[in-house]
Amino acid sequence: MTMTMADVATERPTSARLAGITKTFGGVRALDHVDFDARPGEIHALVGHNGAGKSTLIKCLTGAHVPDEGEIYVHGVRVEFQSPADAGHAGVGVVYQELSLFPSLSVGENVLGRNALGSPWISWGRIWHVAREHLRAVGLDVDPRTPLSHLSLGEQQLVEIARALFSGADVIVLDEPTSALSPSERDLLFATLHRLKEEGRSFVLVSHILEEVIGNADRVTVLRDGRRVTTTDARSTTKSELVDLMLGTEAQVLRATYEGNVVDLPAASTAPVVLEIRDLVWHPSVRGVSLTVRRGEVVGIYGDLGSGHFDLAGCVFGLKRPAEGTISVNGDAAATRTPTRARDSGVAYLSEDRRRALALTQSVAHNMTLASLHRIERFFLDPGRENAVTTRLINELRIANATPQRDVGALSGGNQQKVVLARWLVLPPRIVVLVEPTRGMDVGAKSEVMRIVEQLKRQAVAVLVVSTEPETVLAMAERVVVMHRGQVTAEYSACRVDKRTLVEAGS
Amino acid sequence: MNDLSRAPEASSRRSFLSLLAPLAGRREWLQRNAPLVAPSAALVLLTTLFALLAPETFLSAGNIRNILSQTAVLAFLATGVTFVLLVGEIDLSVANVAVLAGMLPALMFIGHPISVPPFGEIVLPGNQAVAIGAAIFLCGALGALTGLLVSRLGVPSIIATLGVMLLADGLSYYWAQGLRVYDLMPAVVGAGSGFIGPLPTIFVSACAVLLLAHVVLSRTRFGRYVYMTGANRVAAQLAGISTRRVLLQVFIVAAVLSALGGMINVGRMGSADARSGTELLMPAIAAVVLGGTSVFGGVGGIPNTVVGLLLYGVLNNGLDQIQMDIYLKPFARGGFLIIAIVFNIVALNLAARSRARASEAPTPSSSPPPEVPEPSSGGLSS
Numbered sequence: 055m056t057m058t059m060a061d062v063a064t065e066r067p068t069s070a071r072l073a074g075i076t077k078t079f080g081g082v083r084a085l086d087h088v089d090f091d092a093r094p095g096e097i098h099a100l101v102g103h104n105g106a107g108k109s110t111l112i113k114c115l116t117g118a119h120v121p122d123e124g125e126i127y128v129h130g131v132r133v134e135f136q137s138p139a140d141a142g143h144a145g146v147g148v149v150y151q152e153l154s155l156f157p158s159l160s161v162g163e164n165v166l167g168r169n170a171l172g173s174p175w176i177s178w179g180r181i182w183h184v185a186r187e188h189l190r191a192v193g194l195d196v197d198p199r200t201p202l203s204h205l206s207l208g209e210q211q212l213v214e215i216a217r218a219l220f221s222g223a224d225v226i227v228l229d230e231p232t233s234a235l236s237p238s239e240r241d242l243l244f245a246t247l248h249r250l251k252e253e254g255r256s257f258v259l260v261s262h263i264l265e266e267v268i269g270n271a272d273r274v275t276v277l278r279d280g281r282r283v284t285t286t287d288a289r290s291t292t293k294s295e296l297v298d299l300m301l302g303t304e305a306q307v308l309r310a311t312y313e314g315n316v317v318d319l320p321a322a323s324t325a326p327v328v329l330e331i332r333d334l335v336w337h338p339s340v341r342g343v344s345l346t347v348r349r350g351e352v353v354g355i356y357g358d359l360g361s362g363h364f365d366l367a368g369c370v371f372g373l374k375r376p377a378e379g380t381i382s383v384n385g386d387a388a389a390t391r392t393p394t395r396a397r398d399s400g401v402a403y404l405s406e407d408r409r410r411a412l413a414l415t416q417s418v419a420h421n422m423t424l425a426s427l428h429r430i431e432r433f434f435l436d437p438g439r440e441n442a443v444t445t446r447l448i449n450e451l452r453i454a455n456a457t458p459q460r461d462v463g464a465l466s467g468g469n470q471q472k473v474v475l476a477r478w479l480v481l482p483p484r485i486v487v488l489v490e491p492t493r494g495m496d497v498g499a500k501s502e503v504m505r506i507v508e509q510l511k512r513q514a515v516a517v518l519v520v521s522t523e524p525e526t527v528l529a530m531a532e533r534v535v536v537m538h539r540g541q542v543t544a545e546y547s548a549c550r551v552d553k554r555t556l557v558e559a560g561s
Numbered sequence: 562m563n564d565l566s567r568a569p570e571a572s573s574r575r576s577f578l579s580l581l582a583p584l585a586g587r588r589e590w591l592q593r594n595a596p597l598v599a600p601s602a603a604l605v606l607l608t609t610l611f612a613l614l615a616p617e618t619f620l621s622a623g624n625i626r627n628i629l630s631q632t633a634v635l636a637f638l639a640t641g642v643t644f645v646l647l648v649g650e651i652d653l654s655v656a657n658v659a660v661l662a663g664m665l666p667a668l669m670f671i672g673h674p675i676s677v678p679p680f681g682e683i684v685l686p687g688n689q690a691v692a693i694g695a696a697i698f699l700c701g702a703l704g705a706l707t708g709l710l711v712s713r714l715g716v717p718s719i720i721a722t723l724g725v726m727l728l729a730d731g732l733s734y735y736w737a738q739g740l741r742v743y744d745l746m747p748a749v750v751g752a753g754s755g756f757i758g759p760l761p762t763i764f765v766s767a768c769a770v771l772l773l774a775h776v777v778l779s780r781t782r783f784g785r786y787v788y789m790t791g792a793n794r795v796a797a798q799l800a801g802i803s804t805r806r807v808l809l810q811v812f813i814v815a816a817v818l819s820a821l822g823g824m825i826n827v828g829r830m831g832s833a834d835a836r837s838g839t840e841l842l843m844p845a846i847a848a849v850v851l852g853g854t855s856v857f858g859g860v861g862g863i864p865n866t867v868v869g870l871l872l873y874g875v876l877n878n879g880l881d882q883i884q885m886d887i888y889l890k891p892f893a894r895g896g897f898l899i900i901a902i903v904f905n906i907v908a909l910n911l912a913a914r915s916r917a918r919a920s921e922a923p924t925p926s927s928s929p930p931p932e933v934p935e936p937s938s939g940g941l942s943s
Contacts, residue, residue: 424800435781
């Protein structure tokens with residue numbers, strides 16, 4: 055009965071429908087009674103700012119999360135997914151941002167995946183035949199026996215779609231499918247989606263890149279703070295309208311997000327240049343970036359995940375070797391050849407994933423002095439001196455629950471981040487590259503990090519703040535650079551800038 | 562699966578830990594030192610067992626001296642293996658490098674020609690320093706080769722060291738031409754079978770090497786880099802540590818220590834040939850692992866290796882002292898080895914789990930708290 059009414063309400067048949075989905079994590083409501091549907095033969099885009107609930111919603115649709123409240127229908131039939139396998143059986147497939155293929159296996163084996171051909175014996179002839187058919191369906195003309203790793207990222211994305219098709223999916227969720235693709239690969243992907251759409255499949259497209267949503271989707275749903283703001287015709291909307299919807303237009307939201315983040319940037323610094331990046335190319339994500347940072351200057355780079363700014367930061371610390379262009383530190387173009395040389399030239403680096411940067415089974419002291427041991431200790435270690443340095447930093451940065459001897463793994467996330475920061479403050483550095491310095495931190499920890507950046511600035515250290523959160527960049531930087539698809543698309547100094555401007559320049 | 566096994570078993574295992582707690586005084590101390598406490602407990606248990614089974618012979622002064630000198634040569638190799646495991650790699654070449662280092666100087670000293678194909682033959686009879694220096698240099702070079710293969714080319718160390726093991730074996734085989742050398746140089750004889758006061762020189766030098774290695778690992782920058790590289794190689798790189806150089810150095814250290822052990826072994830045996838000593842590989846690795854040093858790197862150290870060496874020595878010797886079908890002994894040895902290592906691993910897992918629990922409590926993480934209520938900690942607090 056309810057089903058009939060629902061069908062009347064949406065007027066058209068749906069291939070998948072989410073009704074009143076609510077999901078709570080540890081007291082935080084990630085989704086609050088969200089409705090969403092996908093009709094046969096359409097691309098329905100899902101947009102929203104970081105933390106708006108996009109990924110939670112698609113995880114509910116694909117069985118990775120079980121919603122606390124709400125109903126899921128596939129072709130009008132009520133379903134309850136306990137796992138992604140359940141969703142797969144019901145015909146809901148997903149292509150995640152991080153490809154989940156097997157690079158060392160053949161393309162054909164990847165298409166068929168764990169879905170056997172109904173017999174315990176492997177018939178290679180049939181596998182190649184079946185795989186070839188599905189590859190053709192997504193417009194890929196490759197020999198199914200080719201190792202997957204020989205394909206470009208874009209082609210691999212198509213293989214993922216072919217796999218979803220093979221497993222019988224007619225609702226396919228694409229999570230940021232183009233963030234790592236080149237423009238031509240992106241065009242190929244969308245051409246394929248349009249063709250498959252005509253055959254009656256439904257696609258749910260999650261994307262940060264608003265132009266591609268407007269250009270390719272039929273409908274677009276905007277999420278904000280776990281709620282659905284609106285669902286509208288994608289072709290008749292504009293980028294600026296979507297940005298407004300994503301950030302919110304109600305009066306109090308306006309105050310909280312716009313005005314709270316309006317920043318008057320000072321005039322550009324004239325201090326000597328410390329870091330000079332010229333025409334830098336790193337395949338595939340950085341496409342010709344030039345940037346200078348001066349003594350005591352805090353420069354923010356804002357961009358979304360696919361913008362290439364993380365890889366740019368990796369190049370500055372010598373973790374990635376650029377294909378073209380130069381990076382010079384105080385005029386030395388060889389300073390960032392290796393991480394060790396970068397460190398010795400005064401570059402400090404905070405990676406976006408702190409768990410990679412810490413040896414969790416080792417003590418706070420060992421982790422904190424890791425980058426500066428060659429400065430503070432001679433060949434033989436003096437545990438007293440190391441303890442003194444560590445204790446001073448623990449107090450200075452107010453790292454809660456830390457003692458020099460305690461395992462760093464026993465600290466909370468925000469405090470672990472402070473340990474990584476502290477590691478570089480001993481030296482002291484000339485250039486500090488901070489990638490997502492405050493992600494996942496509470497307000498208190500965030501203001502601590504800002505205080506440290508302020509202090510570095512006073513000590514004439516050049517700081518590069520790289521983030522996907524406009525708030526982070528605005529809160530710290532005095533000059534803001536926006537990157538999009540591997541290039542600098544905007545630069546702001548000596549002007550008034552707000553979150554909205556940045557988000558628009560970066561999408 | 563974890564949740565199922567958790568509730569009833571965890572509490573009983575906790576009470577097992579709490580039984581040990583009075584020994585240490587504090588639970589936290591026990592958790593931190595579990596990698597050393599567990600093998601020590603195994604050593605005490607095993608020694609007690611053999612002392613009860615063979616009361617006359619096992620704890621006699623003669624047998625204890627025997628265990629110590631049997632273990633001494635192993636100590637050199639195991640020290641090298643400790644460095645390698647701490648950095649998260651493995652070295653299968655230590656025993657063959659040791660044999661080469663025993664063989665080469667013995668051959669050179671008696672004036673046996675050492676043929677180096679493109680350059681001709683080396684004949685330098687009677688010169689101890691040159692012979693020993695050449696052996697150490699050659700073995701160090703083999704270690705450097707391993708190190709370069711692993712750090713520069715990314716060859717898995719299990720394969721790189723297998724190759725170097727065969728190279729070392731091939732060199733001793735080729736140079737010895739089936740010869741067994743009895744006419745050993747005085748330096749090697751003195752180091753292998755002499756005495757310093759009442760103590761065998763071999764025992765004193767093994768202690769010295771272990772002590773030196775301990776100081777290097779726990780009190781020098783290089784030692785710290787070894788631990789940090791093993792604990793998280795990416796983290797070390799992100800802090801600007803040249804982990805390639807650390808790997809290279811570690812394999813050189815292992816090869817040179819093996820070379821010293823090999824020369825001393827020749828002195829202890831009284832003769833050098835290209836085949837005796839190769840059987841030391843597995844005991845050297847087993848001793849380090851039995852001592853609680855993790856094969857994944859970053860955890861363990863020389864104190865663990867000392868306990869592991871004694872554990873292996875007791876295990877190996879103890880079975881010879883008790884009444885048992887001689888043909889069953891190899892099987893029993895395997896059984897004891899497995900029991901000892903399982904004991905260690907269970908203790909380590911317990912310590913890791915209780916540490917994880919302890920760290921969850923004071924700092925609430927972003928993930929929701931587990932649904933299962935904590936079993937009442939009565940066993941511990943009472």
